Amino acid sequence: xxxxxxxxxxxxxxxxxxxxxxxxxxxxxxxxxxxxxxxxxxxxxxxxxxxxxxxxxxxxxxxxxxxxxxxxxxxxxxxxxxxxxxxxxxxxxxxxxxxxxxxxxxxxxxxxxxxxxxxxxxxxxxxxxxxxxxxxxxxxxxxxxxxxxxxxxxxxxxxxxxxxxxxxxxxxxxxxxxxxxxxxxxxxxxxxxxxxxxxxxxxxxxxxxx
Numbered sequence: 001x002x003x004x005x006x007x008x009x010x011x012x013x014x015x016x017x018x019x020x021x022x023x024x025x026x027x028x029x030x031x032x033x034x035x036x037x038x039x040x041x042x043x044x045x046x047x048x049x050x051x052x053x054x055x056x057x058x059x060x061x062x063x064x065x066x067x068x069x070x071x072x073x074x075x076x077x078x079x080x081x082x083x084x085x086x087x088x089x090x091x092x093x094x095x096x097x098x099x100x101x102x103x104x105x106x107x108x109x110x111x112x113x114x115x116x117x118x119x120x121x122x123x124x125x126x127x128x129x130x131x132x133x134x135x136x137x138x139x140x141x142x143x144x145x146x147x148x149x150x151x152x153x154x155x156x157x158x159x160x161x162x163x164x165x166x167x168x169x170x171x172x173x174x175x176x177x178x179x180x181x182x183x184x185x186x187x188x189x190x191x192x193x194x195x196x197x198x199x200x201x202x203x204x205x206x207x208x209x210x
Contacts, residue, residue, distance in 0.1 A: 027094050028054060032077055037097040045097060047083035052098040055091045063088070071102045100166025105175040112159055121156045126165065127173040128153065138165060 028036060035052050045051065055076045059067065066087065069078040076093075079102045085092060104112070111122060123144065128134070131151040138155060145154040154177070157165070165171055 028052065028096060032073060035073065035079070035098050035101050037099040045082050047081065049082050050079050050098045050102070051082050051085070051095050053078050053080055053085055053095045054093045055088065056093045057091055073102070100163065100171070103166050103171060103174050107178070108174055108176045111176055115159050119158055121158060122162065123154065123177060124157050124162060125152060125154045125175045125177060126171055127151060129170045129172060133170065
């Protein structure tokens with residue numbers, strides 16, 4: 001009797017969890033709250049301002065093309081211009097003014113998450129629409145390299161200064177320089193024993209003609 005009771009209880013719990021998984025709660029999930037601006041109101045934004053939008057369903061390919069997202073964060077989370085969501089009002093769960101963090105690469109996001117001090121200096125690579133019109137906020141920073149051809153600037157910034165720059169429309173993308181890593185040596189691995197060596201053994205005549 002006790003075994004049957006436990007079994008029924010487990011089945012009930014699983015059914016509740018399954019039901020909760022199917023129901024999408026309103027608002028923005030905690031993981032995506034970092035993309036929400038702390039200031040401003042979506043009602044006062046201009047039509048070209050980026051907003052974080054969550055939909056209550058998966059959009060089709062045609063709908064995504066119509067939406068013209070600046071970035072897709074997940075299956076139902078998008079960064080889009082405010083003017084492009086007017087045709088999807090019935091499918092929107094939540095929309096909030098977005099900050100500039102969506103322009104950051106995954107590598108830079110990891111660096112920012114580990115940065116505990118506001119004055120930490122991070123070497124950041126920024127892509128601009130036009131590097132010849134650098135904003136005053138970056139002109140006073142420690143610029144390491146400026147690529148006028150590709151409109152890329154490598155500069156040392158604090159996390160706070162970086163967030164201010166990301167709010168500017170002229171800034172397109174932010175990343176950190178990749179760190180070169182030494183190749184790991186695998187014990188017992190003979191690079192000579194590969195498919196080319198095998199082909200030479202199988203087809204000696206062909207290899208002799210080379």
